[in-house]
Structures are given as C-alpha cells and as structure tokens.
Amino acid sequence: MNNDSKEVRLQGTPICRGVSIGKPILFLPAEETVPEFNLNDESLEAEIDRFRKAMRLSRKELETLQKSLYTEDLHESATILESQLQMMQDPMLTTHIEHAILSTRKNAESVFQNQVDQYKIKFDTIKDPFFQDRFRDVQDISRRVMGYLRAKQRLSLASISPDSIVFAKELTAADTAEANNAAASALVTEYGGPASHAAIVAKSKGTPYVSSIPLEGIDPSAHSLAIVDGRTGEVILSPNLDTLRHYQHIRSQLQDHLDKLEDIKNLRPETFDGYTVRLSANIEMASELESLHIHGGNGVGLFRSEFICLSQDSFPSEEEQFAIYKELVEKMRGLPIVIRTFDVGGDKCLSMQQNKETNPFLGCRAIRFLLKEKNIFKSQLRAVLRASAFGDVSIMFPMISTLSELLEAKEIISEAQKELKSEGKKYGYVRIGCMIEVPSAAIIADLLAKECDFLSIGTNDLVQYALAVDRSNHEMSSLYTPTHPSVLRLIKLIVHEATHQGIPVAICGEVAADPRFTPLLLGLGVHELSVATRYLPAVKQAIRNTSIVEASRLAEQALMLTTASDIQALLTQEYKHNSPDDCFYNY
Ligand code: PEP
Ligand code: MG
Numbered sequence: 001m002n003n004d005s006k007e008v009r010l011q012g013t014p015i016c017r018g019v020s021i022g023k024p025i026l027f028l029p030a031e032e033t034v035p036e037f038n039l040n041d042e043s044l045e046a047e048i049d050r051f052r053k054a055m056r057l058s059r060k061e062l063e064t065l066q067k068s069l070y071t072e073d074l075h076e077s078a079t080i081l082e083s084q085l086q087m088m089q090d091p092m093l094t095t096h097i098e099h100a101i102l103s104t105r106k107n108a109e110s111v112f113q114n115q116v117d118q119y120k121i122k123f124d125t126i127k128d129p130f131f132q133d134r135f136r137d138v139q140d141i142s143r144r145v146m147g148y149l150r151a152k153q154r155l156s157l158a159s160i161s162p163d164s165i166v167f168a169k170e171l172t173a174a175d176t177a178e179a180n181n182a183a184a185s186a187l188v189t190e191y192g193g194p195a196s197h198a199a200i201v202a203k204s205k206g207t208p209y210v211s212s213i214p215l216e217g218i219d220p221s222a223h224s225l226a227i228v229d230g231r232t233g234e235v236i237l238s239p240n241l242d243t244l245r246h247y248q249h250i251r252s253q254l255q256d257h258l259d260k261l262e263d264i265k266n267l268r269p270e271t272f273d274g275y276t277v278r279l280s281a282n283i284e285m286a287s288e289l290e291s292l293h294i295h296g297g298n299g300v301g302l303f304r305s306e307f308i309c310l311s312q313d314s315f316p317s318e319e320e321q322f323a324i325y326k327e328l329v330e331k332m333r334g335l336p337i338v339i340r341t342f343d344v345g346g347d348k349c350l351s352m353q354q355n356k357e358t359n360p361f362l363g364c365r366a367i368r369f370l371l372k373e374k375n376i377f378k379s380q381l382r383a384v385l386r387a388s389a390f391g392d393v394s395i396m397f398p399m400i401s402t403l404s405e406l407l408e409a410k411e412i413i414s415e416a417q418k419e420l421k422s423e424g425k426k427y428g429y430v431r432i433g434c435m436i437e438v439p440s441a442a443i444i445a446d447l448l449a450k451e452c453d454f455l456s457i458g459t460n461d462l463v464q465y466a467l468a469v470d471r472s473n474h475e476m477s478s479l480y481t482p483t484h485p486s487v488l489r490l491i492k493l494i495v496h497e498a499t500h501q502g503i504p505v506a507i508c509g510e511v512a513a514d515p516r517f518t519p520l521l522l523g524l525g526v527h528e529l530s531v532a533t534r535y536l537p538a539v540k541q542a543i544r545n546t547s548i549v550e551a552s553r554l555a556e557q558a559l560m561l562t563t564a565s566d567i568q569a570l571l572t573q574e575y576k577h578n579s580p581d582d583c584f585y586n587y
Contacts, residue, residue, distance in 0.1 A: 008238060009234065016208055021185075022164055024220035048108075050149070059085065087138065185207070186209065186230070187202055199211075199472075257583055261537035291536075302456065329387045390428075397434045400441050434448055445493060460510055463481070489559070499525060515585070516585060519554045520554055545579055
C-alpha cells in the first residue's frame with residue numbers, strides 16, 4: 001500500500017465478476033506513440049516498399065471513398081478528397097520521405113511523423129483559413145497512412161508481471177488474450193461494453209474487469225496498489241488499511257466458494273428431477289481444454305477459431321491450421337468439438353486488416369467475409385475436415401442472416417470434401433450447424449433448421465442486433481439487456497423451430513454462463529449450454545439446484561413480464577432463493 005497517497009475510489013461498469021488486488025500499470029496502445037528505430041542496410045529497401053505500400057493502400061482507399069461520394073452526388077466532399085489525393089502526390093510526401101528514410105536510416109512512420117510536424121510548424125505561422133484547411137488534410141492523410149504503417153506494431157501485454165492490474169483506454173480481444181496469458185490480475189478500461197470480445201476473453205479466464213472508468217487526469221501507475229471489484233464496478237487506488245483488509249476478506253470468500261464448487265466436478269449436469277442438459281465449453285485456445293476435462297464438461301460447444309490469427313500478419317495456411325485443429329481434436333479425448341469458422345470483422349479485426357468500415361458490426365463480418373474470401377474459407381474448411389478424421393467434429397457458421405449464405409457455405413464444404421477425396425486425404429463425418437445471432441436468422445429458424453444438424457444461439461450478438469445496441473459501447477451498456485422481452489421471445493421461437501425439426505439447440509452466448517439465467521434457459525427448452533470453462537462448475541450447480549418443472553414455470557412467468565428490468569429482478573430473486581451463499585452474485 002502506498003502510505004503517501006490518499007485512497008481514491010472510482011465507480012465504473014462491472015464486466016467480469018471477481019475481486020483483485022494488485023499493482024496498477026497503464027497500457028498505452030500503439031496509436032498514442034510513434035515508434036522510432038534505426039534500420040540496418042538490408043532492411044532499407046523493404047522499409048521503402050512498406051512506405052510505398054502504405055501510400056498506395058491509402059490512395060486506393062481515398063479513391064474508393066471519392067467514387068462513392070460522387071455516386072451519391074456529394075460533389076463538395078468528393079472535391080475535398082481530390083485535394084487530399086493531389087497532396088499525396090506532392091514530392092514532400094513521397095520522394096522526400098523516401099530519401100529521408102535512406103539518409104536518416106529511421107523507420108518510415110517516424111520519418112513520416114517528422115514531416116507532418118514540419119508541415120504543422122509551417123502552417124501554424126499562416127493564419128489564412130485556406131492553409132488551416134490544408135493542414136487538416138495533411139493530418140487526415142497522416143492518420144490514414146499511419147494506420148497502414150502501424151498495423152504490424154501493436155504493443156504487447158504479453159510480458160507484464162502476473163499481479164498487474166492493467167488500466168487502458170480500450171483493450172482489443174487480442175490485447176486481452178495477451179494479458180490473460182501473462183496472468184494479469186484485473187483489467188480496467190475507459191471504453192468497452194459488457195459483451196465486447198475483450199470482455200468475453202477476460203471472462204474466459206475469470207479476470208476481474210471494470211469498464212467506464214475515465215482515465216483523464218488519473219495516473220494509475222503513480223499508485224502502488226489498486227483493488228478492482230468486478231461485481232460492483234468499484235476501483236480503488238491506494239486503498240487504506242481497512243479497505244484493503246475488507247477486500248482481502250472478500251477475495252478469500254470468493255475463492256472458498258470456487259473451491260467448494262470443485263466438489264461437483266464429477267456429478268452430472270442434471271436438474272434435481274432428473275432432466276439432463278449438455279454442458280459444454282466455449283474456448284479460444286487449446287490450453288483451455290485441460291480446464292474442460294478438470295471440470296467434467298461434455299465437450300466444446302464453441303471453438304472461436306479466429307483467435308488463432310487475431311494477432312498474426314496473415315491467415316495460417318491449411319497445413320498450419322490442420323496441425324492446430326488435429327491437436328485440439330486429439331486433446332478432446334473422444335468428446336465432441338464444434339469448430340466455428342473464422343468470425344473476423346466487427347470488434348475482432350486482424351492486425352493485417354485495417355478496419356475502415358463505418359459500421360464494422362454491420363459490415364463484412366464472419367460468414368460475409370468468408371464467402372467473399374473463398375480461398376481463406378476453403379482452406380479453413382479443408383483443415384477442419386482433415387482434423388475430423390481424428391475425432392468428433394462439427395462445423396458451425398457465424399452470423400448467418402440468410403438461407404442462401406448457409407447453402408453457399410454448405411456447398412463449399414461439399415467442394416472441399418470432394419477435393420480431399422480426390423487427393424486421397426482422409427476426413428470424417430461432420431455435423432453442420434449455424435449460429436443464430438441475427439434477428440433475421442431467428443425469424444427464419446425453421447428454414448435454417450431444415451438445413452442443419454444443430455443450431456447454436458449466440459446471444460451476445462443476438463442482443464446487440466435485436467436491440468440495436470453496440471455490444472462494445474460502454475455508454476450503451478444500460479440498454480444492452482439480455483432480459484429484454486424481445487430476446488426471450490426470439491429464443492423461444494428458435495427453440496420451438498429447432499425442436500419441431502428434431503435438431504438440438506444450444507446457447508453459447510454469455511447468458512449461458514450466468515447462473516441466474518440457467519433456470520430460465522432450461523425452462524425455454526434449450527438442450528445445451530456452452531460456457532467458458534471457468535463457469536462450468538457454477539452453471540452445473542445452478543442446473544442441479546433447479547427442477548425442470550420449476551424452470552418451465554419460471555420461463556412462463558418471465559415471458560409474461562413486459563420489461564427487461566422486471567425479468568432481471570425475477571431471475572435475481574429466484575437465484576437468491578436457490579443459491580443464497582453465492583457471493584459472486586449475492587452481495
Ligand atoms: C455470441 O454472439 O453470442 C457468440 C457466442 O459469438 P461471439 O461472442 O464470439 O460473437
Ligand atoms: Mg457472435
């Protein structure tokens with residue numbers, strides 16, 4: 001504890017439950033710093049090429065943008081872009097920079113930034129608004145070009161020490177995965193919603209996480225100790241002795257509760273009146289499988305395959321993927337695994353992609369990306385099919401919104417199977433499923449169910465798309481309500497259609513991992529819950545604490561309520577009644 005500082009209490013939004021006490025560190029993303037380093041003789045040419053490529057891609061992007069502005073008759077805006085395109089031909093921004101890279105032997109972004117700084121000095125002395133506008137153009141060009149230059153230079157959280165509490169403006173899913181690997185003690189961010197992919201990654205490890213903490217004017221690293229309460233959203237810097245003791249006590253209570261839950265690992269996930277549910281795991285990497293086996297999960301209901309390439313410069317080859325999937329399948333020890341094809345886009349942007357869409361969540365994401373980039377899709381499917389020769393594998397498509405997408409994706413699987421057969425490569429039988437994450441898919445669940453072996457409801461996205469609330473926007477978090485009556489009705493509809501078609505339906509969104517939702521989901525008729533391995537014990541306990549009769553009654557009651565908050569209150573009250581000693585949810 002820092003005896004020199006006064007205790008500082010901050011209130012944010014709770015994202016991942018748990019309490020941590022650790023050393024605060026401030027994580028600044030690459031965008032806020034321009035790296036500068038020296039180049040050796042061999043890398044000079046490559047650096048010039050890298051700069052030219054960044055300029056070329058930026059120009060192409062501007063031209064496309066300009067074309068669409070002309071199509072929409074927005075001539076004035078298109079003319080502004082014209083002047084930017086002309087500026088990009090200015091030798092000061094082209095040959096001059098190339099010469100400066102050669103003469104200074106510095107990396108392209110530092111030379112480029114230096115040039116922008118020179119422009120600023122020049123334009124600052126001229127008060128004419130025309131020149132001020134020109135400088136804004138330079139800044140705009142600079143942001144675009146820097147975006148391409150820096151794509152490869154993400155700072156990493158991989159090497160922080162295990163008791164660190166990471167404070168950041170925002171964390172990507174890849175940052176969070178790195179922080180998890182380094183066993184970060186807790187995360188605190190200014191931006192980031194409860195169902196963002198960074199939040200999901202934090203939850204997979206149970207790393208306490210609080211968002212909506214404004215970092216303006218606060219330097220967390222000036223404090224030697226911090227406490228994060230991921231249940232209440234409280235963050236305390238330089239806690240006094242009483243506060244520290246209080247939270248040390250809570251932390252050990254929470255640990256005792258988790259330890260007690262370990263006792264049920266060998267028991268079945270069945271209600272006390274004998275209704276058995278499949279309880280599977282959501283995983284992002286093979287190392288999580290150990291925890292699946294320890295907690296007695298029934299299989300993997302969702303492998304988020306995109307995590308194998310989130311911080312890579314390119315998609316792995318078929319051979320590289322085959323090795324990864326084969327290892328995964330072998331580590332399943334005969335249990336089934338559902339491999340979801342790459343769900344990239346949205347808030348999961350690969351480091352080699354520059355996400356320039358205005359609405360990435362409504363853009364070229366998941367199946368849309370895969371059907372556009374058929375070579376990438378086919379090589380993933382071939383790798384998964386080859387791995388299916390070694391165990392029980394299902395393939396699942398993310399973000400299906402029309403029947404034709406599903407049919408096209410199935411066609412590509414058939415093509416891949418034919419190719420493998422003619423090449424003499426082995427593959428096994430695979431079940432094919434589709435995620436229901438978009439209201440249009442929920443409404444045509446009957447049509448999709450006819451073409452699938454199973455459905456899996458991705459409530460994280462279903463809530464976002466049904467309620468038109470960005471899942472990663474912290475300012476909208478109060479509107480991101482999985483208990484909204486529309487969400488319950490959509491789930492009911494999907495379950496009804498899947499059951500009618502005789503295929504199972506799972507839920508793999510975050511609500512499946514919240515034990516307060518367990519009786520409701522069982523009561524709505526869901527057959528399988530898939531949750532981060534860490535939540536397997538808590539959800540199994542919640543299943544065992546309920547009866548299917550009680551669950552059906554609760555679902556009926558919830559479906560009659562009219563507001564998200566009333567439904568939430570009903571679930572909380574029921575949970576308190578069934579599990580009074582769970583200090584993660586009752587405090
Ligand atoms: C979901 O949307 O609920 C889901 C499980 O997929 P993801 O969180 O990876 O988008
Ligand atoms: Mg999703």
